[in-house]
Amino acid sequence: DIQMTQSPSTLSASVGDRVTITCRASQSISTYLAWYQQKPGKAPKLLIYKASSLESGVPARFSGSGSGTEFTLTISSLQPDDFATYYCQQHNSYSYTFGQGTKVEIK
Amino acid sequence: EVQLLESGGGLVQPGGSLRLSCVASGFTFSNYGMSWVRQAPGKGLEWVSALSTVGYTTYYADSVKGRFTISRDNSKNTLYLQMNSLRAEDTALYYCAKDWEGLGVWGQGATVTVSS
Numbered sequence: 001d002i003q004m005t006q007s008p009s010t011l012s013a014s015v016g017d018r019v020t021i022t023c024r025a026s027q028s029i030s031t032y033l034a035w036y037q038q039k040p041g042k043a044p045k046l047l048i049y050k051a052s053s054l055e056s057g058v059p060a061r062f063s064g065s066g067s068g069t070e071f072t073l074t075i076s077s078l079q080p081d082d083f084a085t086y087y088c089q090q091h092n093s094y095s096y097t098f099g100q101g102t103k104v105e106i107k
Numbered sequence: 108e109v110q111l112l113e114s115g116g117g118l119v120q121p122g123g124s125l126r127l128s129c130v131a132s133g134f135t136f137s138n139y140g141m142s143w144v145r146q147a148p149g150k151g152l153e154w155v156s157a158l159s160t161v162g163y164t165t166y167y168a169d170s171v172k173g174r175f176t177i178s179r180d181n182s183k184n185t186l187y188l189q190m191n192s193l194r195a196e197d198t199a200l201y202y203c204a205k206d207w208e209g210l211g212v213w214g215q216g217a218t219v220t221v222s223s
Contacts, residue, residue, distance in 0.1 A: 001169070034209035036152075043202055043216060044144075044152065049209030087152055091209055094166035096142065096154040 116217030129203030
Protein backbone atom coordinates (compact mmCIF):
# COMPACT_ATOMS: atom_id res chain seq x y z
CA ASP A 1 0.00 0.00 0.00
CA ILE A 2 1.02 3.58 -0.62
CA GLN A 3 1.95 5.43 2.57
CA MET A 4 1.18 9.14 2.95
CA THR A 5 3.21 11.29 5.35
CA GLN A 6 2.11 14.79 6.29
CA SER A 7 4.14 17.50 7.97
CA PRO A 8 3.93 19.19 10.32
CA SER A 9 1.53 17.36 12.65
CA THR A 10 0.57 20.62 14.33
CA LEU A 11 0.96 24.15 13.09
CA SER A 12 0.41 27.33 15.12
CA ALA A 13 -0.44 30.39 13.04
CA SER A 14 -2.17 33.75 13.19
CA VAL A 15 -4.98 35.19 11.11
CA GLY A 16 -3.51 36.55 7.90
CA ASP A 17 -0.52 34.17 7.87
CA ARG A 18 0.47 32.19 4.80
CA VAL A 19 0.35 28.51 5.74
CA THR A 20 1.87 25.54 3.94
CA ILE A 21 1.30 21.85 4.67
CA THR A 22 3.35 19.12 3.00
CA CYS A 23 2.34 15.60 2.04
CA ARG A 24 4.72 12.93 0.75
CA ALA A 25 3.75 9.66 -0.92
CA SER A 26 5.85 6.51 -0.60
CA GLN A 27 5.66 6.04 -4.37
CA SER A 28 4.55 8.11 -7.30
CA ILE A 29 0.84 8.89 -7.44
CA SER A 30 1.04 11.26 -10.43
CA THR A 31 -1.35 14.07 -9.43
CA TYR A 32 -3.98 11.91 -7.73
CA LEU A 33 -3.85 13.74 -4.43
CA ALA A 34 -6.75 15.26 -2.52
CA TRP A 35 -6.87 17.60 0.48
CA TYR A 36 -9.63 17.70 3.10
CA GLN A 37 -10.55 20.01 5.96
CA GLN A 38 -12.20 18.62 9.06
CA LYS A 39 -13.62 20.55 11.99
CA PRO A 40 -14.52 18.92 15.33
CA GLY A 41 -17.73 16.90 15.17
CA LYS A 42 -18.07 17.38 11.41
CA ALA A 43 -17.46 15.23 8.36
CA PRO A 44 -14.39 16.03 6.26
CA LYS A 45 -14.80 18.51 3.43
CA LEU A 46 -13.02 18.14 0.09
CA LEU A 47 -10.89 21.20 -0.73
CA ILE A 48 -8.57 20.11 -3.55
CA TYR A 49 -8.53 17.10 -5.89
CA LYS A 50 -6.00 16.00 -8.51
CA ALA A 51 -3.35 17.93 -6.58
CA SER A 52 -4.37 21.40 -7.74
CA SER A 53 -8.05 21.45 -8.75
CA LEU A 54 -10.16 23.56 -6.40
CA GLU A 55 -13.45 21.95 -5.41
CA SER A 56 -16.49 24.05 -6.24
CA GLY A 57 -17.35 26.54 -3.52
CA VAL A 58 -13.95 26.40 -1.82
CA PRO A 59 -12.34 29.83 -1.31
CA ALA A 60 -9.51 30.75 -3.66
CA ARG A 61 -7.12 31.29 -0.73
CA PHE A 62 -6.71 27.51 -0.76
CA SER A 63 -4.37 26.09 -3.38
CA GLY A 64 -2.58 22.84 -4.01
CA SER A 65 0.51 21.89 -5.96
CA GLY A 66 2.85 19.00 -6.63
CA SER A 67 3.14 15.76 -8.54
CA GLY A 68 4.79 12.40 -8.14
CA THR A 69 5.56 12.09 -4.45
CA GLU A 70 5.67 15.67 -3.09
CA PHE A 71 2.61 17.84 -2.59
CA THR A 72 1.67 21.02 -0.76
CA LEU A 73 -1.51 22.69 0.44
CA THR A 74 -1.21 26.45 0.82
CA ILE A 75 -3.60 28.83 2.54
CA SER A 76 -2.59 32.28 1.29
CA SER A 77 -4.10 34.29 4.15
CA LEU A 78 -5.38 32.29 7.10
CA GLN A 79 -8.93 33.16 8.18
CA PRO A 80 -10.67 32.40 11.51
CA ASP A 81 -12.79 29.73 9.78
CA ASP A 82 -9.65 27.87 8.64
CA PHE A 83 -8.55 26.62 12.06
CA ALA A 84 -9.14 22.90 11.60
CA THR A 85 -7.39 19.63 10.83
CA TYR A 86 -6.24 18.98 7.27
CA TYR A 87 -5.69 15.59 5.64
CA CYS A 88 -4.13 14.56 2.36
CA GLN A 89 -5.31 11.41 0.58
CA GLN A 90 -4.03 9.59 -2.46
CA HIS A 91 -6.75 8.68 -4.96
CA ASN A 92 -4.44 7.10 -7.50
CA SER A 93 -5.11 3.48 -6.61
CA TYR A 94 -7.06 1.43 -4.14
CA SER A 95 -6.56 1.10 -1.33
CA TYR A 96 -6.83 4.82 -0.80
CA THR A 97 -4.69 6.11 2.05
CA PHE A 98 -4.79 9.26 4.14
CA GLY A 99 -2.03 11.22 5.76
CA GLN A 100 -2.07 11.39 9.56
CA GLY A 101 -3.44 14.93 9.58
CA THR A 102 -2.17 18.45 10.34
CA LYS A 103 -3.93 20.46 13.03
CA VAL A 104 -3.84 24.20 12.37
CA GLU A 105 -4.11 26.01 15.70
CA ILE A 106 -4.42 29.65 16.71
CA LYS A 107 -1.07 31.13 17.71
CA GLU B 108 -29.30 18.86 -2.75
CA VAL B 109 -26.70 16.08 -2.85
CA GLN B 110 -26.92 14.08 0.37
CA LEU B 111 -25.75 10.86 2.00
CA LEU B 112 -27.38 9.48 5.13
CA GLU B 113 -25.86 6.60 7.09
CA SER B 114 -27.69 4.34 9.53
CA GLY B 115 -27.27 1.01 11.27
CA GLY B 116 -24.59 1.85 13.79
CA GLY B 117 -24.72 0.73 17.40
CA LEU B 118 -23.13 -1.22 20.22
CA VAL B 119 -22.05 -4.78 19.45
CA GLN B 120 -20.01 -7.39 21.31
CA PRO B 121 -16.65 -8.55 19.98
CA GLY B 122 -17.19 -11.19 17.32
CA GLY B 123 -20.59 -9.79 16.46
CA SER B 124 -21.99 -8.32 13.23
CA LEU B 125 -23.57 -5.09 12.03
CA ARG B 126 -24.76 -3.80 8.68
CA LEU B 127 -24.42 -0.14 7.85
CA SER B 128 -26.58 1.53 5.20
CA CYS B 129 -26.01 4.75 3.30
CA VAL B 130 -28.90 6.27 1.37
CA ALA B 131 -27.98 8.68 -1.42
CA SER B 132 -30.06 11.49 -2.88
CA GLY B 133 -29.59 14.39 -5.26
CA PHE B 134 -27.38 12.59 -7.78
CA THR B 135 -27.50 9.55 -10.07
CA PHE B 136 -26.24 7.01 -7.56
CA SER B 137 -25.58 4.23 -10.08
CA ASN B 138 -23.07 6.38 -11.98
CA TYR B 139 -20.61 6.77 -9.11
CA GLY B 140 -18.22 4.69 -7.12
CA MET B 141 -18.66 4.86 -3.37
CA SER B 142 -16.35 4.47 -0.39
CA TRP B 143 -16.54 3.87 3.34
CA VAL B 144 -14.11 5.76 5.58
CA ARG B 145 -13.85 5.44 9.35
CA GLN B 146 -12.46 7.53 12.16
CA ALA B 147 -11.68 6.04 15.56
CA PRO B 148 -12.28 8.35 18.53
CA GLY B 149 -9.64 11.09 18.56
CA LYS B 150 -7.80 9.59 15.58
CA GLY B 151 -7.34 10.31 11.89
CA LEU B 152 -9.21 9.11 8.83
CA GLU B 153 -8.88 5.52 7.59
CA TRP B 154 -10.23 4.40 4.22
CA VAL B 155 -12.10 1.10 4.69
CA SER B 156 -13.65 -0.05 1.43
CA ALA B 157 -14.81 1.01 -2.02
CA LEU B 158 -17.08 -0.23 -4.75
CA SER B 159 -16.36 1.03 -8.23
CA THR B 160 -18.79 1.31 -11.12
CA VAL B 161 -16.34 -0.56 -13.36
CA GLY B 162 -17.54 -4.13 -13.07
CA TYR B 163 -18.69 -3.25 -9.58
CA THR B 164 -15.26 -4.22 -8.33
CA THR B 165 -14.77 -4.15 -4.57
CA TYR B 166 -11.71 -3.04 -2.64
CA TYR B 167 -10.83 -3.35 1.05
CA ALA B 168 -8.23 -2.13 3.49
CA ASP B 169 -6.06 -4.95 4.81
CA SER B 170 -7.45 -4.29 8.29
CA VAL B 171 -10.97 -5.38 7.27
CA LYS B 172 -10.36 -7.78 4.38
CA GLY B 173 -12.22 -11.04 4.85
CA ARG B 174 -14.49 -9.57 7.54
CA PHE B 175 -16.29 -6.67 5.83
CA THR B 176 -18.34 -6.75 2.62
CA ILE B 177 -19.36 -3.71 0.61
CA SER B 178 -22.39 -3.83 -1.68
CA ARG B 179 -24.97 -1.57 -3.27
CA ASP B 180 -28.60 -1.63 -4.41
CA ASN B 181 -28.98 0.93 -7.17
CA SER B 182 -32.77 0.52 -7.17
CA LYS B 183 -32.78 1.82 -3.59
CA ASN B 184 -29.90 4.30 -4.02
CA THR B 185 -28.26 2.56 -1.09
CA LEU B 186 -24.72 1.49 -0.22
CA TYR B 187 -24.09 -1.15 2.44
CA LEU B 188 -21.25 -2.30 4.62
CA GLN B 189 -21.69 -5.73 6.21
CA MET B 190 -19.30 -6.01 9.13
CA ASN B 191 -18.62 -9.44 10.64
CA SER B 192 -16.21 -10.70 13.30
CA LEU B 193 -16.05 -7.23 14.77
CA ARG B 194 -13.14 -6.29 17.01
CA ALA B 195 -12.60 -3.55 19.57
CA GLU B 196 -10.33 -1.77 17.07
CA ASP B 197 -13.26 -1.44 14.65
CA THR B 198 -14.86 1.06 17.04
CA ALA B 199 -15.22 4.25 15.01
CA LEU B 200 -17.46 6.71 13.25
CA TYR B 201 -18.13 5.28 9.79
CA TYR B 202 -18.71 7.65 6.89
CA CYS B 203 -19.88 6.84 3.39
CA ALA B 204 -18.63 9.10 0.61
CA LYS B 205 -19.24 9.69 -3.07
CA ASP B 206 -16.07 8.69 -4.87
CA TRP B 207 -15.33 10.86 -7.90
CA GLU B 208 -12.09 12.80 -8.18
CA GLY B 209 -11.68 12.70 -4.46
CA LEU B 210 -14.36 12.02 -1.89
CA GLY B 211 -16.55 15.00 -2.63
CA VAL B 212 -19.70 14.26 -0.65
CA TRP B 213 -19.80 12.73 2.84
CA GLY B 214 -22.58 11.61 5.13
CA GLN B 215 -22.80 12.60 8.77
CA GLY B 216 -21.48 9.20 9.90
CA ALA B 217 -22.72 6.19 11.87
CA THR B 218 -21.14 5.25 15.18
CA VAL B 219 -20.02 1.67 15.71
CA THR B 220 -18.90 0.62 19.19
CA VAL B 221 -17.46 -2.85 19.74
CA SER B 222 -17.36 -3.67 23.42
CA SER B 223 -18.40 -6.37 25.86
